[in-house]
Amino acid sequence: MPGITRRDVAYRHGDTTMLGLLASPTDAVESAAVLLIHDAFGLSEDMIAIADELAGGGLVVFAADVWGDRTTPTAQAEIGPLIGAMAGDRPEWQSRISAAVAAAAEQPEIDPERIALLGYCFGGSSALEFLRTGGRARGVIAIHPGLDLLGHDWSAAAASGIQVHVAVGSIDPMATQEQRRQLEDDLTTADADWQIDVYSHTTHAFTSLRSQDSPRPDLFDYHPRNAARAWQSTVRALDEMFPDTAGA
Secondary structure, X not given: OOXXXXXXXXXXXXXXXXXXXXXXXXXXXXXXXEEEEOOOOOOOHHHHHHHHHHHHOOOEEEEOOOOOOOOOOOOHHHHHHHHHHHHHOHHHHHHHHHHHHHHHHOOOOEEEEEEEEEEEOHHHHHHHHHHHOOOOOOEXXXXXXXXXXXXXXXXXXXXXXXXXXXEEEOOOOOOOHHHHHHHHHHHHHOOOEEEXXXXXXXXXXXXXXXXXXXXXXXXXXXXHHHHHHHHHHHHHHHHHHOOOOOOO
């Protein structure tokens, strides 16, 4: 892509090598950045395309590798245990997110004081959990996160004034109306500056092309119109977080 520089960034988490990706406008130095947290399928070409699109708009993007070794599972038999391991060991889960944030902050292209988190599906849950457990960021954007994965104690959140944008489907079984109301209450109690977009007739993973021709459209299904709306709202939220890069 013209004007975009890409490079792999290896970082460590315990004994695991994480292979992230940095995409940035050419010659970016200490710039506003997005930490992109992948969905259950890992740091795949789908996520890299999002990184490129944002970098083309003037933001530096550090795409995290939460699974490690650039693992990109494709079957539910692989994905279920990976997510289950994170939900079953929240300190391990969040230490992986924190490792990615730390690795991003070390890059010369990135201003460590201007990093926003953007996550899809599992990545959206990861971003909200990072905030819930005391992580600091310029803002958090969660696109069709599994709210059923979130913990319930927000007392450690340092979220006062932090912009939080969430986009979910109205019939997402992993983000029910009750769970959305609970998140609203939690974010309000944490004094976050929050906004939740709810799209009608829309279920889980609605931005993912992998959800096309879903065998279970009642659980997950691609919705092109609302995928476009979610992207527009993501760009708008990032413009608010980083007004100096808006329209770049």
